[in-house]
Amino acid sequence: MKHLTKHISCTIMIVLIVAFDQITKYFASLKLSDGDVIGFIPGLVQFRYAENTGMAFSMLSGARWVFIVLTVCVCVGALYYLFSNRCKSLWLYWSIGVVVSGGIGNLIDRICYGYVVDFIEPTFVDFAVFNIADCAVTCGAVVLIGYLLIDAFKDAKKPKENTDG
Incomplete structure (x- = not known):
């Protein structure tokens, strides 16, 4: 029963993050696709519509199907790992769930439009436009x-068992 509750909670979290991502992209497309820029937090963030056919910073633009196949494989593998009860740490479990939700959000865009809708632009630094996913x-x-680093250091500090007879 404990696992079922965890899985239901994770599924709800994934659905909510994907929904929030898609709703914000919808409004960005509706309000910003004509080239408008809307200030949000002066000196920090503005909203500007961008279509990204690549990955981070538009690298590998035009490799749509590679990204779709890769994202599907990673998300399916991660979801299998989460829902097969192999993941024992809640930190690991929830962090993978959040990554998957972002992957699904951008996957929807790639499948439906051939690009990812980005709209959040930091103005205090020269950085890429991005989205909720x-x-x-x-x-x-x-x-x-962070979890993996802490876990690695924790394992390194454990005393080794003496295997001498």
């Missing part, structure tokens, strides 16, 4: 890496 992938990956 990108935020989910980044935040989930940061937590995942």
Whole structure:
């Protein structure tokens, strides 16, 4: 029963993040696709519509099907790992779920439009325009890496068993 509750909660989280991502992209397309720029937090963030056919920073533009196949494989593998009860750590479990939600959000765009809708533009630094799904992938990956580093150091500190007879 404990696993079922965890799986239902994770599924709801994934659906909510994907829905929020898709709703914000819809409004960005509706309000910004004519070239308008809307200030959000002066000096920090503005909203500007962009279509990204590549991955981060538009790298590998035009490789739509490669990204679709790769994203589907990673998301299916991650979901299998999560829902097969192999993942014992809640930190690991939830961070993978957040990464998957971002992957699904951008996957929907790639399949439906052939590009990913980006609209969040930092103005305090020269950086790429991004979206909510990108935020989910980044935040989930940061937590995942942090967990893996802590776990690696924790294992390194464990005393080794004496195997001498």
